[in-house]
Amino acid sequence: MAATRPLIANYGAAELLLALGVTAAATFAPPATSLSLGLTGLLALLVARLDLPRALALAWGLAIVPVYLDFETAGLLAQLVIAPILFIRIFVIEERPLSLPGALEWLLAGIVIIAGIASAAVSDQPLLAVYYLVRLVLFLLYLPAARAVYTSPRTIAPSLTVLSLALVLQATIGLVQFLGGIGFAIDLLNSPVTPAFIIRGSLEAKLLAQDFNWIAYGFALPSGLFLNSIVFAVCLATGGMLLITVPAGWFPNGRPAAWRAGGLLALLVSFGAFKLTAWLGILAGAFVFMLTRLPDRKTRVRAVVIPPVVLLVVGFLFWDAIQERLLDIARGSLLTRLLTWFTYAENLQHHGIIGVGLGRAGLLAPSVATAAGGQQAILDLAPESTPIGLSAEIGIPAMLALYGLVLVPLFRRRPERPLWAWPAIATLMVGSLAVYGLTDDHAMPLLMLMVGLAASQGARGK
Numbered sequence: 001m002a003a004t005r006p007l008i009a010n011y012g013a014a015e016l017l018l019a020l021g022v023t024a025a026a027t028f029a030p031p032a033t034s035l036s037l038g039l040t041g042l043l044a045l046l047v048a049r050l051d052l053p054r055a056l057a058l059a060w061g062l063a064i065v066p067v068y069l070d071f072e073t074a075g076l077l078a079q080l081v082i083a084p085i086l087f088i089r090i091f092v093i094e095e096r097p098l099s100l101p102g103a104l105e106w107l108l109a110g111i112v113i114i115a116g117i118a119s120a121a122v123s124d125q126p127l128l129a130v131y132y133l134v135r136l137v138l139f140l141l142y143l144p145a146a147r148a149v150y151t152s153p154r155t156i157a158p159s160l161t162v163l164s165l166a167l168v169l170q171a172t173i174g175l176v177q178f179l180g181g182i183g184f185a186i187d188l189l190n191s192p193v194t195p196a197f198i199i200r201g202s203l204e205a206k207l208l209a210q211d212f213n214w215i216a217y218g219f220a221l222p223s224g225l226f227l228n229s230i231v232f233a234v235c236l237a238t239g240g241m242l243l244i245t246v247p248a249g250w251f252p253n254g255r256p257a258a259w260r261a262g263g264l265l266a267l268l269v270s271f272g273a274f275k276l277t278a279w280l281g282i283l284a285g286a287f288v289f290m291l292t293r294l295p296d297r298k299t300r301v302r303a304v305v306i307p308p309v310v311l312l313v314v315g316f317l318f319w320d321a322i323q324e325r326l327l328d329i330a331r332g333s334l335l336t337r338l339l340t341w342f343t344y345a346e347n348l349q350h351h352g353i354i355g356v357g358l359g360r361a362g363l364l365a366p367s368v369a370t371a372a373g374g375q376q377a378i379l380d381l382a383p384e385s386t387p388i389g390l391s392a393e394i395g396i397p398a399m400l401a402l403y404g405l406v407l408v409p410l411f412r413r414r415p416e417r418p419l420w421a422w423p424a425i426a427t428l429m430v431g432s433l434a435v436y437g438l439t440d441d442h443a444m445p446l447l448m449l450m451v452g453l454a455a456s457q458g459a460r461g462k
Contacts, residue, residue, distance in 0.1 A: 021196045032070040032195035039196065047085050052094065055086055056149045057158035059142060062317035063446040064166035064224060064239060064249030068199050074248040077441055083138045087145060088202065101409045109140060109404040115398030116358060123357025132358035135447040139444040140405075146452025158252045159449070160243065164262035167239045170232070174222025178272065183348050185220035197225040214273065222273050231374075233270045235442045236432035240266030241285045242424035242450060271314065282432025285423040286311065291373045292419040337434065340381045344388045348396070355395040361436070364392045382436055389436035395452040403429075406447060409455040418454035425450060 029037070042060070047055045052141045067078040091098045100106050116136060120129035150156050177185040188194065195203060206227060214221045214229035226232035243263025270278050288306040294304070347364035356363045361383050383389035390399035409424060411417060428447055432438040438447065453459055
């Protein structure tokens with residue numbers, strides 16, 4: 001692993017001042033604020049001091065378990081503080097190239113950013129749109145950062161370890177929610193430290209509206225420390241698929257058993273969230289895995305036989321519950337989604353080129369009456385689809401450009417296509433078709449890190 005220069009060569013006055021500042025701020029702060037300040041300070045020091053492969057590995061963990069700077073009246077994604085430190089180290093101090101795989105990717109990235117600026121300029125809340133645009137640009141920078149850091153298979157191993165640990169943590173929390181019951185799951189959301197991991201405003205709105213789409217059949221289905229249980233299921237399925245499909249030589253000492261077991265646990269818990277969107281993502285990933293392994297004589301039989309057998313066994317064991325869930329979807333959420341998509345699609349004729357600004361898709365939303373929380377109210381429906389949500393916020397051309405920025409690098413020969421990445425990417429892409437989650441604080445950094453890894457020099461060595 002190549003030596004890298006830390007941002008701070010020796011711990012001293014800077015760290016002491018930061019520690020004192022955090023301690024002073026936390027003395028009179030609520031528990032979530034104290035915890036979030038402490039975690040952000042610790043992560044900032046680690047990103048500044050660790051070698052680059054391990055520093056970038058923390059970004060994988062923050063995609064699965066994000067931290068928020070909680071200030072009661074407002075919340076800020078900690079990555080907005082931590083990621084710039086990482087990028088300064090990579091692109092300024094180390095002077096590693098800020099590069100994309102080709103000229104087409106630069107064009108696509110430019111379209112996305114220019115469209116984001118244009119939509120913010122015409123937005124009814126430009127400051128909010130700019131905030132989400134800055135967040136999106138930082139997430140996009142993970143692609144060239146991964147390309148710059150992953151120079152050999154050895155530099156990839158720390159990231160796989162951190163990803164596995166984060167997935168196991170979220171999966172374990174999800175299992176405890178299921179076993180502990182509905183009361184425990186709601187108590188977890190009401191915990192004084194939860195706003196350090198789920199932004200306070202959104203969490204309070206969820207509790208106030210009793211928007212518990214993870215409670216069904218008398219159980220608290222796994223949702224971990226995610227605001228949206230569908231995004232939880234899709235992200236765990238994506239991370240699990242990646243750990244199962246990456247080459248064995250990238251794991252520490254070339255022994256992937258423990259990491260693959262963590263990936264399998266993530267997939268099983270993702271399935272246990274009982275979200276059709278995640279199920280479709282898992283099916284898409286399994287199908288792509290089978291297709292990509294067909295030319296490989298060593299794994300052809302296992303690739304073609306094992307995924308269908310596993311899916312059939314799981315389907316047989318849980319058939320009654322699966323059937324009931326599918327009937328519930330057909331009677332309820334499917335109709336709601338179709339209405340939502342149709343209304344957004346109709347409204348795109350007015351804002352489909354530029355958009356209404358990131359974070360403002362609700363301006364084009366249909367409204368329905370609700371009795372959530374025992375109160376009669378009017379609810380604006382979320383887009384419930386990434387392509388539709390992005391089209392509403394930054395316009396159809398920029399939405400297509402963002403998808404192109406993700407997919408084009410996967411089909412470039414360097415000297416061969418990164419087939420190992422295709423199942424995980426397919427899982428996330430298909431899983432995000434029925435939920436507006438691709439650009440959120442979990443999925444987007446995970447996606448950009450995966451694409452950057454697939455386009456890196458280190459990924460060529462197997």
